Amino acid sequence: MLIVKVVKPLVSTNRIPDFEHKHLQVVLDGSTKKVAVDAVGAKPGDWVICVSSSAAREAAGSKSYPSDLTIVGIIDHWKPDPPKTSAPSPSPSSSKPAGGKAS
Amino acid sequence: MLIVKVVKPLVSTNRIPDFEHKHLQVVLDGSTKKVAVDAVGAKPGDWVICVSSSAAREAAGSKSYPSDLTIVGIIDHWKPDPPKTSAPSPSPSSSKPAGGKAS
Amino acid sequence: MLIVKVVKPLVSTNRIPDFEHKHLQVVLDGSTKKVAVDAVGAKPGDWVICVSSSAAREAAGSKSYPSDLTIVGIIDHWKPDPPKTSAPSPSPSSSKPAGGKAS
Amino acid sequence: MLIVKVVKPLVSTNRIPDFEHKHLQVVLDGSTKKVAVDAVGAKPGDWVICVSSSAAREAAGSKSYPSDLTIVGIIDHWKPDPPKTSAPSPSPSSSKPAGGKAS
């Protein structure tokens, strides 16, 4: 599964009916924006787990659902790696990962 | 799902009969051109959502349809990221997506 | 689907029997050589459409055919993008894309 | 299958119920962190084999399990390649690959 960040909901009025009422979210996978079906109710800024491949279909609700990327969990605490292409910033310490209870 | 831009229809006279009458579109995924089956009637210049993997088959109409990339929705409003490799141009406002008739 | 160029047939005497009599072609996907099952009778130099993922199986003839990349159509006219890593050549005008009849 | 290194367990309290009680592990695939379902009981620091694609579902227990990356084996001995982007270190000899019994 991928670890991605939720950016914002995506609006697509003209789309196939198979998507039904489910929410689509723009997510950031590294530096690439993709679209994921939201199965957990994520909010912009959340770090989430996305399942891809054929498993994304059933994770979105049924074997015939047309998803190739589905948000299946919100990560309790996540500290992203610093960007690879820029110089390391001197003070990235504002992010405070803390222990969470394991499920 | 991928966020790609429709470039133009693709003409392939010698192709397998399984594609039936459906339209094929050349799309731009980042800097790579790919071919997608069009399930929504997109036009050149449109920013669209493409589903890949096994879900592309049913999104194109049936479980046995031979697609691995299907256009499933037109994004209402999309502002692409500036190109990563070139210097930012001072006036990106010259881009005018216009409607074209699909074949 | 991918847009690739056919390089040459591939010879593999010791291979699983499931490939049957179908031809295998070496194709160039960007700068990477891959092998595709040929379902349309392509020739070296042809620009073709390749379907990947699970759809490649049925495109090659049946649901149990062990292909993950199948040539499903020959593109009537294709003008490849200039290579990204080299300096742009001053005269790329020898390639003349022309209109073709849509199927 | 991919060869990846286990980093640590992942905590996601809000996740779809289909994951059941199985453990999720953060793994390092090259320089990218991903999440895998653990089917063998791996520990942080282990080098493991991960199966992706649709095979990850059955490897995790059943055809309907929503995994696209499942840890299916712990490698007895593995000596990773030196990082590609840094200068080669003069003394990488602390890693001692030893023979193991083949299964």
Add this chain to the structure above:
Amino acid sequence: MLIVKVVKPLVSTNRIPDFEHKHLQVVLDGSTKKVAVDAVGAKPGDWVICVSSSAAREAAGSKSYPSDLTIVGIIDHWKPDPPKTSAPSPSPSSSKPAGGKAS
């Protein structure tokens, strides 16, 4: 299908039972090491064809076999491309591709 080079067998004592008795091989895909199930009896140094995606399962023997990469053929003669990142060597002529009989 991918064109990869066999490096060596992989030893994983603690693995899921679904792999049965089949051999696992470390293969080199470009500069990345992966693991493939061997369905043809390849030897280290062989250039082979690997099928990925869902087709890797049936190529390994059955629809429920947990493989996403299976060696399905040994290439009779293969001359790899020179490495892209290093300077071209002046004498790569020791490799002699020769014609083979097509199957």
